[in-house]
Amino acid sequence: MKEIAKLMNYRESVRVLDVTMRDGGLVNDFYFSDEFVKALYLANIKAGVDYMEFGYKADRDMFDESKYGPAKFSKDEYIRSIVGDNDTDLKIAVMADVGRTNFKRDIPDRAESPVDMYRVATYIHQMPAAVEMIQNIHDKGYETCCNIMAISTAREGDLRAALEIVAQTDVDVIYIVDSYGSMYPEEMARLVESYKEVADKYGKTLGIHAHNNLQMAFANTAEAVGDGVDILDASYAGMGRGAGNCPMELLLSFLKNPKYNVYPVICFIEDHIEKLRSQGAVWGYDLQYLMTGVLNQHPRNAIQFTKEGRKDYAEFYKELVVQD
Amino acid sequence: MKEIAKLMNYRESVRVLDVTMRDGGLVNDFYFSDEFVKALYLANIKAGVDYMEFGYKADRDMFDESKYGPAKFSKDEYIRSIVGDNDTDLKIAVMADVGRTNFKRDIPDRAESPVDMYRVATYIHQMPAAVEMIQNIHDKGYETCCNIMAISTAREGDLRAALEIVAQTDVDVIYIVDSYGSMYPEEMARLVESYKEVADKYGKTLGIHAHNNLQMAFANTAEAVGDGVDILDASYAGMGRGAGNCPMELLLSFLKNPKYNVYPVICFIEDHIEKLRSQGAVWGYDLQYLMTGVLNQHPRNAIQFTKEGRKDYAEFYKELVVQD
Numbered sequence A, B: 001m002k003e004i005a006k007l008m009n010y011r012e013s014v015r016v017l018d019v020t021m022r023d024g025g026l027v028n029d030f031y032f033s034d035e036f037v038k039a040l041y042l043a044n045i046k047a048g049v050d051y052m053e054f055g056y057k058a059d060r061d062m063f064d065e066s067k068y069g070p071a072k073f074s075k076d077e078y079i080r081s082i083v084g085d086n087d088t089d090l091k092i093a094v095m096a097d098v099g100r101t102n103f104k105r106d107i108p109d110r111a112e113s114p115v116d117m118y119r120v121a122t123y124i125h126q127m128p129a130a131v132e133m134i135q136n137i138h139d140k141g142y143e144t145c146c147n148i149m150a151i152s153t154a155r156e157g158d159l160r161a162a163l164e165i166v167a168q169t170d171v172d173v174i175y176i177v178d179s180y181g182s183m184y185p186e187e188m189a190r191l192v193e194s195y196k197e198v199a200d201k202y203g204k205t206l207g208i209h210a211h212n213n214l215q216m217a218f219a220n221t222a223e224a225v226g227d228g229v230d231i232l233d234a235s236y237a238g239m240g241r242g243a244g245n246c247p248m249e250l251l252l253s254f255l256k257n258p259k260y261n262v263y264p265v266i267c268f269i270e271d272h273i274e275k276l277r278s279q280g281a282v283w284g285y286d287l288q289y290l291m292t293g294v295l296n297q298h299p300r301n302a303i304q305f306t307k308e309g310r311k312d313y314a315e316f317y318k319e320l321v322v323q324d
Helices: A006-009 A035-045 A077-084 A126-141 A156-167 A184-200 A219-226 A248-254 A261-277 A289-296 A300-307 A311-321 B003-006 B034-047 B076-083 B124-139 B154-169 B185-202 B217-226 B249-253 B264-278 B285-294 B300-307 B313-323
Strands: A015-018 A051-056 A091-097 A115-123 A143-148 A173-177 A203-207 A229-234 B014-019 B051-056 B092-095 B117-122 B143-148 B173-177 B205-209 B233-234
Touching: A015 A248, A015 B014, A015 B143, A035 A077, A035 A261, A051 A077, A051 A184, A077 A091, A091 A143, A115 A126, A115 A203, A126 A143, A126 A289, A126 B092, A143 A156, A156 A173, A156 A184, A156 A300, A173 A184, A184 A203, A184 A219, A184 B003, A184 B217, A203 A219, A203 B205, A219 A248, A219 B185, A219 B217, A229 A248, A248 A261, A248 B285, A261 B285, A261 B313, A289 A300, A289 A311, A289 B217, A289 B249, A300 A311, A300 B185, A311 B034, B003 B300, B014 B249, B014 B264, B034 B051, B034 B076, B034 B264, B051 B154, B076 B092, B092 B143, B117 B124, B124 B143, B124 B154, B143 B154, B154 B173, B154 B185, B173 B185, B173 B233, B185 B205, B185 B217, B233 B249, B249 B264, B285 B313, B300 B313
Parallel strands: A015 A051, A015 A229, A051 A091, A091 A115, A115 A143, A143 A173, A173 A203, A203 A229, B014 B051, B014 B233, B051 B092, B092 B117, B117 B143, B143 B173, B173 B205, B205 B233
Antiparallel strands: none
């Protein structure tokens, strides 16, 4: 049980990172209007959010630019068209997937870019490629994160080895990523403990990225920050792939640092998020995501179920269990 | 942090109580079709649920019987029309509000009734009336619970005194009720500790009833069971007043006792709950409930906001904060 004094107060080192456009972009193929993005940028500034993630740095040789909105590629000129020189306290982040980013060609020196931080997303078997990428991007002057995905299916020994490898790079932040939304706060507490051991040894900061398959995205984030995790991912109305993420409005209501302000988040949701939903973007907790979460599976089948407008939950459950 | 061995195993004493008709009835004025109720009864039996709450035992002198469905009054003949002699392992519960139940007139001896348990819901200032009611109902042969409501606004000293009073009755179960859905798991852990002290002293069982204003209904229930609370309230698809309750499908997926089975819950939701929603019943997490939860207020204003179909969340937030 955490000390009550700690819960009434706040830790200066905590930071909030808005993933609405990046994880949310997976829902609408990154087709956000400039009006939406500008309003989101302003809302983040007013709300005291620390980082805004613009999207992915996808390799245009692998992904057809005509089939996605600009946030899929997060070109510097696109970001500049929204934020100008970004003369604010809000930092700009972009996600770069290992194996799907031409980082040597597409990421310039930080001095030339509006981007402050790159988040390198990797599977555990790609660690050497992740390390190369982190080092290259760090050497260009950026803050870097390493987001090791799908850890709920990784062996503990492999995970420990991967953490040791990445902690010995110049990476700034190591993320705990519950890709499948399959974790309960009790497990989160244990996982944070094992990450924290390595992070403390090498002087790294920890981050948390949660999914809401079991309605635990916010609960796991609250657990993690209580256990010493500093960088917290959230999105407006929880917008994100499948069951979505930790809702920004809940997180900012929970954090005690007076620099955070939930009111601009409420205004943004009222003005912009409901419109996205009415245009057909679908995300959030539903039975199909509970099922893949409980079964500790990638949500791809549940996303397909959603896309097809299926409502035969019982049949879907049988399909999953038969495959399992 | 809980022991991992405890989390992989289960506690025999844990029981699940379905509140779909009672708390859910607050959403649709208790108008459930007999077909719905029969299917729910069968689903609960198949799912291994331990108690099914049929509704309230409302005083018909106070409430007009023509304005509510039968679950508002939970007459024995109504319950019998669904369950017959209920020759199953599923027990039947009914809620009786202090000050709104004519328990002397309306509750017969248990030998004559299909009901197994009465849950006495009380505010903290009504404890002596609650005690009288508990004793009367206990003496008639029923299992009894005491659900002390709105504790998040009660003084700790008052709550301690109330617990001492009720623990000295013949009540079987004392409930932790987060009426406003305003609690975080950290607070829940502390609250369980204080309830448990009294419960252990007098040999009472503890129960938990959570609301989902902060998307913490399931997280708080999981926290509570980990801390030693045995009787867990949940409802199908979280159906319940305002932001709703702990979803049955999440709870049964989480509990490890092999007697619980989530598949009948999924089937019931597919066949019956979506229909209720399409008929206009509205519940579940939304911004207005977050706001009353964070502000630790009764959800009545948020419910009104929902009823009126309002979507001006920012204006509503200002209204609440001005009143606060």
